[in-house]
Amino acid sequence: MLGDCANCNCNHMCYAKGKSCVEIDQDKALAIYDKEERRIMKAAAYVEATFYMKYTRLQETAEFAKRMGYKTIGLGFCMGIQDEAKLFARYFTQQGFEVKSVCCKNCGINKDVLKLKKVSKDNPVEPMCNPKGQAQYLNEHGAELFVSAGLCVGHDALFAKACNGPVTTLVVKDRVLGNNPMSVVYSSYWKGKLNLK
Numbered sequence: 001m002l003g004d005c006a007n008c009n010c011n012h013m014c015y016a017k018g019k020s021c022v023e024i025d026q027d028k029a030l031a032i033y034d035k036e037e038r039r040i041m042k043a044a045a046y047v048e049a050t051f052y053m054k055y056t057r058l059q060e061t062a063e064f065a066k067r068m069g070y071k072t073i074g075l076g077f078c079m080g081i082q083d084e085a086k087l088f089a090r091y092f093t094q095q096g097f098e099v100k101s102v103c104c105k106n107c108g109i110n111k112d113v114l115k116l117k118k119v120s121k122d123n124p125v126e127p128m129c130n131p132k133g134q135a136q137y138l139n140e141h142g143a144e145l146f147v148s149a150g151l152c153v154g155h156d157a158l159f160a161k162a163c164n165g166p167v168t169t170l171v172v173k174d175r176v177l178g179n180n181p182m183s184v185v186y187s188s189y190w191k192g193k194l195n196l197k
Contacts (some may be wrong), residue, residue, distance in 0.1 A: 076148055
């Protein structure tokens with residue numbers, strides 16, 4: 001694979017023309033996907049093509065889970081979006097799923113124990129996040145699709161790494177931009193501030 005696609009000088013012909021910009025062995029390229037991964041690819045393509053520009057990410061997540069035949073959704077969420085997580089869980093339940101949910105501070109210990117930096121140094125108790133614990137809880141409670149919702153950068157990586165199944169992201173945390181990290185490249189203010197113009 002060629003890579004460096006963010007700086008493509010072939011006008012992304014792989015997308016525009018369905019033709020790779022480098023010679024590829026199609027069988028070798030397909031061989032990197034096992035049977036279950038191919039099933040995921042098929043379900044994802046179905047959802048993309050069927051609900052393109054019609055469904056929200058929340059709806060698409062439910063449709064993907066249905067297409068895969070999943071019965072249990074595991075929701076790992078940040079306490080900063082606890083009200084929203086309750087609505088996500090309600091929606092998935094309405095769609096027929098059993099929902100197991102666990103917040104980021106579940107079984108977290110005081111940051112002082114590991115000498116972790118606090119958001120507010122004046123807080124006598126500030127619990128650490130526990131992403132591996134979240135994944136462990138969901139693993140033990142039969143989650144088939146793991147949904148990451150608003151976990152911190154890094155914590156989301158640990159969560160995904162520890163889950164015993166596929167992980168999809170419903171919410172990406174960005175406190176400054178209202179949980180919409182794409183705004184950084186849409187806003188002329190932020191593009192200027194980050195020297196991206």
